[in-house]
Amino acid sequence: MLNAVRQEIAAIADKIVVKVGTRTLTGPDGQLDMGQITSIADQIAGLRAEGRNVVLVSSGAVGAGIGRLGLTERPTDLSQLQAAAAVGQSCLIECYNHALEKHGLHAAQVLLTADDMHDRRRYLNARNTLRALFEYGAVPIVNENDTVRVEELRRSMGDNDRLAALVTNLIRAPLMVLLTDVEGLYDGHPKDEGSKVIPLVRELDEVLEHAGESSNEGLRLSTGGMASKLQAVQISTEAGENVVIANGRRPNVLRDILAGETIGTLFIAAGASVRDRKRWIGWSVHPEGKLRLDAGAEHAIAEEGGSLLAVGITGVEGNFDKGDVVSLVGPSGEEFARGQTNYGSDDVRQVMGEPTERFGEILGSWSYYDVVHRDNLTVLRA
Numbered sequence: 001m002l003n004a005v006r007q008e009i010a011a012i013a014d015k016i017v018v019k020v021g022t023r024t025l026t027g028p029d030g031q032l033d034m035g036q037i038t039s040i041a042d043q044i045a046g047l048r049a050e051g052r053n054v055v056l057v058s059s060g061a062v063g064a065g066i067g068r069l070g071l072t073e074r075p076t077d078l079s080q081l082q083a084a085a086a087v088g089q090s091c092l093i094e095c096y097n098h099a100l101e102k103h104g105l106h107a108a109q110v111l112l113t114a115d116d117m118h119d120r121r122r123y124l125n126a127r128n129t130l131r132a133l134f135e136y137g138a139v140p141i142v143n144e145n146d147t148v149r150v151e152e153l154r155r156s157m158g159d160n161d162r163l164a165a166l167v168t169n170l171i172r173a174p175l176m177v178l179l180t181d182v183e184g185l186y187d188g189h190p191k192d193e194g195s196k197v198i199p200l201v202r203e204l205d206e207v208l209e210h211a212g213e214s215s216n217e218g219l220r221l222s223t224g225g226m227a228s229k230l231q232a233v234q235i236s237t238e239a240g241e242n243v244v245i246a247n248g249r250r251p252n253v254l255r256d257i258l259a260g261e262t263i264g265t266l267f268i269a270a271g272a273s274v275r276d277r278k279r280w281i282g283w284s285v286h287p288e289g290k291l292r293l294d295a296g297a298e299h300a301i302a303e304e305g306g307s308l309l310a311v312g313i314t315g316v317e318g319n320f321d322k323g324d325v326v327s328l329v330g331p332s333g334e335e336f337a338r339g340q341t342n343y344g345s346d347d348v349r350q351v352m353g354e355p356t357e358r359f360g361e362i363l364g365s366w367s368y369y370d371v372v373h374r375d376n377l378t379v380l381r382a
């Protein structure tokens with residue numbers, strides 16, 4: 001069934017990030033399913049023929065490595081798991097390349113970590129490389145750099161869902177599609193009788209309670225379950241992009257989503273598309289510290305687009321330097337914004353609660369009227 005909202009989103013989706021989970025790419029024994037890889041590659045070629053640029057974020061390296069090494073179970077030792085990922089990653093790219101070649105396209109391997117997104121220079125380098133790959137007509141295939149980034153291979157830490165959201169923010173893609181083994185977000189566990197797919201979500205808060213873990217069957221190669229997908233959805237929708245979660249085994253799933261069909265769950269952007277630098281501040285950087293604010297400061301920043309003045313700061317946590325990104329926390333204790341600070345933590349401790357007029361007297365010399373200027377500040381909407 002065609003849907004007007006979905007058609008509007010499809011019309012603006014000139015860049016799309018598609019994330020494919022392990023469950024979509026491997027069979028129950030963990031072996032790569034070549035039929036699935038071919039189907040994803042064919043569909044990406046179709047989107048490119050429509051003039052859309054696609055970044056594929058693909059899991060499956062650990063599964064493919066287990067298959068190629070002939071292991072009968074998922075290693076529990078971390079270095080063996082990383083070794084399996086390294087073996088599997090080359091198979092994965094080989095398979096994608098083979099499938100894309102038929103369409104005259106090349107697979108480009110891009111291995112990233114959340115730390116690469118944190119570091120401003122690496123972040124910009126990654127963005128430039130992806131742009132250049134689009135110009136060459138290649139298909140960037142992103143996976144976590146499993147060899148160096150240990151947390152992602154453990155359960156319940158960062159994973160490819162989050163990486164896909166960071167890449168969506170990096171290239172400002174109007175649409176991210178998370179392909180998995182269920183039809184979308186259900187209002188209960190998908191295996192429970194009576195659970196139904198939620199077709200449209202405008203307020204993420206209203207559905208967070210439904211997100212459960214991965215079903216933990218078979219080789220347990222997936223990492224996050226629906227909870228990690230909804231965290232990824234939150235990052236992208238807050239930045240002003242749209243997300244669909246759908247079943248990656250549904251024939252022509254990407255083509256049909258981009259035709260505006262009601263497939264899976266659509267999460268609508270929480271507001272206008274956030275500017276590039278503010279995206280990096282809001283979702284890519286790991287904050288170095290925390291500033292506690294009173295209600296007046298929270299209101300001025302969250303509701304009126306103001307800057308942060310020292311007079312509204314009630315507490316400082318952590319040690320940070322001028323230029324670092326810090327979390328801004330209101331009286332409720334919840335983080336509501338992030339910003340790049342003009343003062344290091346030692347100075348902020350001295351001037352907090354004070355009017356700017358007293359900075360000279362307290363600090364000796366001073367340069368900035370605001371502790372965080374509004375141009376360097378991102379309000380987290382959800």
Ligand SMILES: Nc1ncnc2c1ncn2[C@@H]1O[C@H](COP(=O)(O)OP(=O)(O)O)[C@@H](O)[C@H]1O
Pocket residue numbers: 020021022023024179180181182184185186187188189190210211212213214215221222223224225226227
């Ligand atoms: N409310 C829910 N709706 C849909 N799936 C859910 C829900 N709660 C938990 N899940 C689980 O999330 C799984 C998908 O996430 P995951 O196993 O990480 O897959 P992938 O490998 O595709 O990333 C589903 O197979 C399902 O078992």
Ligand SMILES: N[C@@H](CCC(=O)OP(=O)(O)O)C(=O)O
Pocket residue numbers: 020021022023058059060061062063085143144146152159160161221222223224225
């Ligand atoms: N880098 C790992 C990805 C693990 C992961 O995030 O899996 P999934 O939850 O299926 O997306 C791999 O390629 O196996």
